[in-house]
Amino acid sequence: MPVCKLVLLKHQRWNVPCIPMARKGKRAQLLAIYRTLYDSLGPQHWWPADSPFEVIIGAILTQNTSWNNVEKALNNLKDKELLDPLRLYDVREGLLARTIKPSGFFNIKAKRVKHFMQFLFECYRGSIEKMFEEDLQSLREELLTVNGMGPETVDSILLYAGGKPVFVVDAYTKRIFTRHKLIPEDARYGEVQGLFMNNLEHNVPMFNEYHALLVNVGKYFCKSKPRCEQCPLNGV
């Protein structure tokens, strides 16, 4: 297929028209979207994990990867009894990489997990509880210095593992809110995050549900025109 056609198909896919929302304040729009999504899709029960530590490892493994593949990798870690701070701190990188293979990018992700474990043991003696006792902004900055931990991964860890009031922004969030004209197309992470954190109360359960609902919508309704037309956000 010629390159130009590929570009055109991608272009079409990303420009599936959504019905623009009526003009009202940003806070009111954000709340209206949240209410609509929650009413139509229900609670999402995020993050699917047995412990905060599992959330953290899952957050690293899910970078640019479908959750289905991450689950396989997490199960492999459980089978080998490696889903534990001390065991992951001690395990050799090669064995770790082979264990998390189904999650893709396994060599780079093994390095990233090891980087986090090194940080956890050097700064907090391997204790997730101690880590989350740290002041929120300081911890966020510290985590962002760890190689392999970008803003989305760090914020996912803070919200879903630590229960901290931080809004998680991902590609779906940008896509949906660009289409609804609430952010410019070239908005960067901090700008998108500010839309939520400057206009909504810092409510952890709501931030939890809101992000999860956006991922759900992005996954199932922004794929193609027929699905987009059934999106619960149309007409909000």
Added chain:
DNA sequence: GACCAGGCACATC
């Protein structure tokens, strides 16, 4: 068989 997924770091300009 192409495309995509719950990103990030690094090189280059």
Added chain:
DNA sequence: GATGTGCATGGT
């Protein structure tokens, strides 16, 4: 600072 590229498996 913006843009391009490598990282890689498994489902659709």
